Amino acid sequence: MKKIFYIIAAFAIIAFCPACDPITEDANVGEVVTSADQIHAEVTSVVINGKKANKVLVKCTSPVICQWTDGVNTLSSNNGELTLLVQGQQTIELKAMAVDGTTFSKEFNVTVEDMYYPVPAAYGLFFGSGEKTWVWNTNWNAPDGGPVGALIMAGDNPTSGRDYWGWTPKLSDKKDVCNEGEGSKMVFTLSGKKVTKYDPQGKVVGQGTINFDMTPNNYYASEGTLTFAGTNILFPYDYNNMAPWASNTFTITYLDEDHLMLYTKSSNGGWYYVFNAE
16 A cells, blocks of 8 residues: 555656756756857946946856956956956956856957046056056156166165165166167056067067055155066166076056156165156
8 A cells, every 4th residue: 555655646746747847957057058159248338427437247148157357357257247457448358168168268348438446556557558668768857856767776775765876877888688778678468467578679588477566665765566477677687796686576666657666676785777658
């Protein structure tokens, strides 16, 4: 009798829900995306007072796992928002993984017209609207009574003043570094925080990344630190003895849209590196 009861109960359950679909179909997990063109996704700018602000809404409705990035910030979600760091045209990249593990990527171009949402100002100062070129200073007087020059010698611990010694040597005087002397440049790219160094003929002489911390240190007028990785600053040598710098971190002592001034200690005092925006 007990066996007969179980059989009847089983048939009753089947009869009660004859049209139930598998859970995997309800969740659309069984669908496999095989190309980026199949991915249904969109990036929409947030508009404030009639202008496209520096925030975008991202959305993907395809059965994929999504990761969005502006080259600096990353969002791992099918839906959400990203706050963009600079003004001008930006590229948002979507990296998507299908249920079979295959990955795809799509790019979306957006334009930022208004920096409505607050972000550190240093991003725009270092990278412009996404890419910015820095060249050796040849015409700007360093602040606080400093001379014009690309390299300016200083004291060994400028905690109360810039302590200029006034020596601004020509980089062309050192034949060993002519490829990173006058006429060379650094290009800072926001996406990936990349830096590319070029010699005066336009040949790439170094590639890497940069990062900044806008927390002042104990040096005079410090605004923070700038660190290079994979390469170093243009002319990465102590001019006094032509020894390569042991450190790749420099104190930021001045930064605006047109000028960048860095400081590092040396074997005999210190050096200011002074650049202009091209």
